[in-house]
Amino acid sequence: MKVITIKQPFATLIAEGLKEYEFRTWKTKYRGPILIHAGKGIDKSAMKRYEHLNLEYPTSYIIAQSHLIDCIKIDDKTREFLQKKKPEIYHSIIKHTDWEGYGFQLEHTKKIVPIPVNGKLSLWNYDLQEKEIG
Numbered sequence: 290m291k292v293i294t295i296k297q298p299f300a301t302l303i304a305e306g307l308k309e310y311e312f313r314t315w316k317t318k319y320r321g322p323i324l325i326h327a328g329k330g331i332d333k334s335a336m337k338r339y340e341h342l343n344l345e346y347p348t349s350y351i352i353a354q355s356h357l358i359d360c361i362k363i364d365d366k367t368r369e370f371l372q373k374k375k376p377e378i379y380h381s382i383i384k385h386t387d388w389e390g391y392g393f394q395l396e397h398t399k400k401i402v403p404i405p406v407n408g409k410l411s412l413w414n415y416d417l418q419e420k421e422i423g
């Protein structure tokens with residue numbers, strides 16, 4: 290199954306259903322099931338911004354299963370949409386109007402029993418066993 294490695298706190302925000310878009314400088318044609326991997330990387334300023342949520346932020350674990358349904362270009366119209374949708378979650382994309390990239394739209398996300406594994410760059414594959422998803 291395809292996997293994407295994401296820094297914390299963003300991986301957990303996705304796993305909890307609070308964040309529906311993951312942002313990258315590259316686009317993908319892939320659509321379908323995807324695992325969310327919380328990488329070793331931590332965005333310390335973002336962690337402070339979301340500490341009031343009292344969530345757990347594991348690192349080096351696959352923590353959720355989702356579906357990547359679209360890859361959209363980030364432009365002023367998209368920023369306006371995200372501002373109206375969840376400004377507290379999409380703060381950094383809204384704020385950085387000169388950033389160019391893509392938003393991977395995720396749906397039907399559910400947490401799974403965490404699976405310890407090292408991450409990789411880009412989309413990568415993991416042989417998920419049914420017993421692992423709990």
